Amino acid sequence: MTTGRTAARIAAAFTALAALAGCDPQRIDKLEEGVATEADVRAQFGEPENIWDSPAGRVLEYNRQPAGRKNYMITIGPDGRMSALRQVLTPENFARVKPGMPMEELRKLLGKPAKVTRYALKQETEWDWHWNQPPNTPMVFTAVLNDQQYVLRSGSSQDRSVEAP
Template sequence: MMTKFLAALLVPGALALLLAACDADKFSKLRPGVTTADEVRQIMGRPDLEWRDPDGSRVWEYPRTPEGMVNYMVVIGPNGVLREVQQVLTEDNFRQVVPGMSKDEVRRLLGRPAHQRLFPMKGETVWDWKTKTEPGMDWFFNVHFNQDGVVSRTSTNFEPRG
């Protein structure tokens, strides 16, 4: 039984499916307006990063990259109760990434990237997030930062799998 399970993890995309199934179970236990911050931590674990908003709310980042195609931001209101869960890797959020944004602003909007690659000859760093998987290839949304850590442009690409 365990051998079949481990073999399934070696199949492309199997880990992403396993993560999605685990997330569905965890998120089904979260109730906006009811679940406390402590309960969110018990269910979801420690967030990757915490952001503080001016109204006193906290936003906890739960990335599912590099294998997953989702990143979650869990908003805890100033009263310590779950306000909402947001899946932030969306076309609307990708359109909000514009030249001049800082790395912190992009991270707050999209969560942790799947990859961060430095291209010294171009003088840029590229962050990417997987957006979809097709037979034999993965698609990515890319954000290009100049040497000052500021967005210079965005792009998309695909990479063959296997």
């Protein structure tokens, strides 16, 4: 009996994940850079996880962690229109993560992590983001921070918690 309920819950989780993955491209297709307003973005994506100020304008963070494998940063320019929509969990952005990077800068670059694990004896905290390496290999990017909230080291590895398709 318990096994059946567990299987049903797992199936429901996968269905929700598939629906989430299918919704983002539809939402993105409805937004055009230079035309869509912040209200249009919020109508498609809802309330952002966070809002950052940048020289280019306001950046709205839309997190798809821990179930998804993408995080979006959508920039609203000074004119109130969307000037950029980008998926930030990329090898190019991971390469920008360097020892000494402050935690806030890391967060603005990659968005909220899927998982945060504290190792008190080591005085370190691991931040993990789930992402897909093309064509579709599940990966995890990990940044290790010290107690002063600066990156010590980082890297990617294959995500062993899911089977590759």
